[in-house]
Amino acid sequence: MPSQSPTARRRAVLFACVLAGSVAIACSRAPAPTESLPDAAPRSSAFADLVVRNANVYTMSWGEPARDGTRAPDAPRGTEGWRGDATALAIRDGLIVAVGSDADVATVTGPDTVVVELPGATVLPGLIDTHTHIFSLGAALSRISLHDAETEEEAVALIEEAARTVPAGEWIIGHGWDEGAWANRYPDMRLLTERVPNHPVYMRSLHSFAGWGNRLAFERAGITADTEAPVGGEIGRFEDGEPSGLLLNRAVPLLEQAIPRPDAVQLRARALLALERMAQDGYVAIHDAGLDSEEMAVLEALEADGALPIRVYAMLSVRDEPLARAWLERGPDQDLSRFLVTRSVKAYYDGALGSRGARLLEDYSDRPGHRGVSGDQYGFNQALAAELMAAGFQLGIHAIGDAGNRETLDFIESVYRYAPEARANRHRIEHAQVVHPDDVARFAELDVIASMEPPHAVEDKAWAEERLGPVRIRGAYAWRTLREAGARLTFNADNPGSDHDIFYGLHAAITRRDKAREPAGGWYPDQNMTAEEALRGYTTWSAYAGFMEDLTGQLAPGRWADLTIMDIDPLALAEQDPDAILDGNILMTIVAGKVVYPE
Numbered sequence: 119m120p121s122q123s124p125t126a127r128r129r130a131v132l133f134a135c136v137l138a139g140s141v142a143i144a145c146s147r148a149p150a151p152t153e154s155l156p157d158a159a160p161r162s163s164a165f166a167d168l169v170v171r172n173a174n175v176y177t178m179s180w181g182e183p184a185r186d187g188t189r190a191p192d193a194p195r196g197t198e199g200w201r202g203d204a205t206a207l208a209i210r211d212g213l214i215v216a217v218g219s220d221a222d223v224a225t226v227t228g229p230d231t232v233v234v235e236l237p238g239a240t241v242l243p244g245l246i247d248t249h250t251h252i253f254s255l256g257a258a259l260s261r262i263s264l265h266d267a268e269t270e271e272e273a274v275a276l277i278e279e280a281a282r283t284v285p286a287g288e289w290i291i292g293h294g295w296d297e298g299a300w301a302n303r304y305p306d307m308r309l310l311t312e313r314v315p316n317h318p319v320y321m322r323s324l325h326s327f328a329g330w331g332n333r334l335a336f337e338r339a340g341i342t343a344d345t346e347a348p349v350g351g352e353i354g355r356f357e358d359g360e361p362s363g364l365l366l367n368r369a370v371p372l373l374e375q376a377i378p379r380p381d382a383v384q385l386r387a388r389a390l391l392a393l394e395r396m397a398q399d400g401y402v403a404i405h406d407a408g409l410d411s412e413e414m415a416v417l418e419a420l421e422a423d424g425a426l427p428i429r430v431y432a433m434l435s436v437r438d439e440p441l442a443r444a445w446l447e448r449g450p451d452q453d454l455s456r457f458l459v460t461r462s463v464k465a466y467y468d469g470a471l472g473s474r475g476a477r478l479l480e481d482y483s484d485r486p487g488h489r490g491v492s493g494d495q496y497g498f499n500q501a502l503a504a505e506l507m508a509a510g511f512q513l514g515i516h517a518i519g520d521a522g523n524r525e526t527l528d529f530i531e532s533v534y535r536y537a538p539e540a541r542a543n544r545h546r547i548e549h550a551q552v553v554h555p556d557d558v559a560r561f562a563e564l565d566v567i568a569s570m571e572p573p574h575a576v577e578d579k580a581w582a583e584e585r586l587g588p589v590r591i592r593g594a595y596a597w598r599t600l601r602e603a604g605a606r607l608t609f610n611a612d613n614p615g616s617d618h619d620i621f622y623g624l625h626a627a628i629t630r631r632d633k634a635r636e637p638a639g640g641w642y643p644d645q646n647m648t649a650e651e652a653l654r655g656y657t658t659w660s661a662y663a664g665f666m667e668d669l670t671g672q673l674a675p676g677r678w679a680d681l682t683i684m685d686i687d688p689l690a691l692a693e694q695d696p697d698a699i700l701d702g703n704i705l706m707t708i709v710a711g712k713v714v715y716p717e
Contacts, residue, residue, distance in 0.1 A: 248609070314332055353369050389420065434460065464516070468490055479519075
């Protein structure tokens with residue numbers, strides 16, 4: 119990203135000084151410090167562009183907690199509880215130049231330094247979401263939300279209302295009905311076709327493993343009684359063999375491909391809408407899991423224009439073979455200072471648990487004879503994935519079921535045998551949702567990161583045990599079990615599949631309770647994270663997952679000036695009133711020394 123002039127940075131910071139929540143953010147130009155600097159240090163370059171002070175600053179630079187969550191001896195928690203290990207920091211040219219007390223930063227506070235007073239606010243290393251889908255999020259933000267629809271009738275009513283303002287014949291797109299919660303009462307096209315007959319309608323499920331449409335949409339897509347389901351997919355059918363309006367797993371693209379593709383201008387708008395939303399919600403960086411050629415072209419153009427508001431770590435889709443092979447020739451990015459870094463690839467090994475597509479070692483408890491789909495059935499290009507690993511790319515593989523996770527670990531281990539240097543690439547299993555006890559230790563043994571979503575546990579709890587039964591559920595969403603076995607974790611939301619709100623994510627990780635604060639004691643609370651671990655899951659551990667632990671994830675001199683500022687102290691609240699974490703607000707997001715929220 120092009121660097122800003124000091125004047126531009128000051129204007130950006132001053133514009134962002136507002137009253138937000140219960141915290142008054144006061145900005146001013148600082149008076150010249152009383153102590154003069156040595157003659158050898160030019161005053162124009164010695165002073166900070168921005169100073170944040172009078173705040174509760176957690177640098178996250180103390181020792182890692184033990185595997186059972188016990189905090190390190192140097193963690194900033196005393197007899198009265200948690201308290202930040204600093205109160206101020208100074209920023210110059212996009213980097214942190216000083217951290218400590220208000221007095222510690224006084225020597226770099228000059229007459230043109232913008233000083234931000236943050237009484238009552240908590241300053242953290244910038245949040246990183248390590249598994250998101252920016253273009254899908256941008257589309258979801260501009261589509262009809264079905265997240266609050268609990269029944270088919272409610273979802274159809276939302277589409278019917280939207281149809282009144284859309285010209286006949288144009289597509290209507292909805293998103294967010296829960297394929298897991300609805301699995302025993304999946305909808306069909308009859309009511310939707312009756313209420314909305316003159317628009318093709320596509321309703322994408324919460325986690326994208328199910329699709330639902332009306333008759334006109336299926337006609338536009340050419341899906342008929344004669345259409346065969348692809349391997350790893352399922353077409354719902356009426357008794358006469360005609361499609362019912364429901365598609366599962368690998369059959370979903372049959373309908374999606376009929377929807378007119380957005381052009382580059384529309385894709386750019388979606389990307390910016392989503393990235394700006396992530397900035398608003400406190401994130402300084404995201405890992406986009408599964409980008410295709412068109413999406414990469416948009417992100418590359420945004421970077422070239424200096425228009426990326428936050429950092430993007432690109433994970434290329436292995437399903438886009440031409441794109442993957444082009445990067446095989448090019449090799450992974452080595453310059454991590456760029457706002458768009460490409461050194462990772464994303465593959466799918468199995469489906470989702472909610473739609474019964476996750477591959478299990480034994481039958482689904484609520485569908486005898488069925489074990490899900492995986493591997494070649496689910497479009498996993500093993501040969502290409504192995505080539506990319508051997509070429510130095512980090513591989514993130516979507517694996518949900520216990521068979522899916524075991525076979526994914528087997529695959530990674532097989533590549534290490536002939537390409538041992540690939541072990542250093544910090545490969546990841548995305549979700550790692552259901553893991554057999556025999557495979558837990560293998561994550562650490564194979565240096566595989568478990569990339570997991572705290573919201574998934576509290577959202578799936580209503581039906582997950584039905585799928586798995588009382589024994590297998592003990593190995594599901596098992597953050598503590600994996601951590602105690604030495605596995606590295608990183609936390610995220612897989613948005614737009616789950617709400618990426620950091621306060622929701624932290625609360626879910628700490629309490630194993632949903633937004634309604636249920637269940638009272640937490641769902642399988644033996645898997646809870648401590649507040650510090652939960653916070654590290656979005657900061658220091660996520661920095662490691664992107665090879666950037668020496669650049670970000672902590673607040674220290676020489677590191678990127680990427681900060682998240684909020685109106686609560688999640689570490690203290692977790693001990694006092696953990697449910698109050700859900701009421702937190704983001705006050706300011708700073709990336710490379712620039713205030714990106716509020717703008």
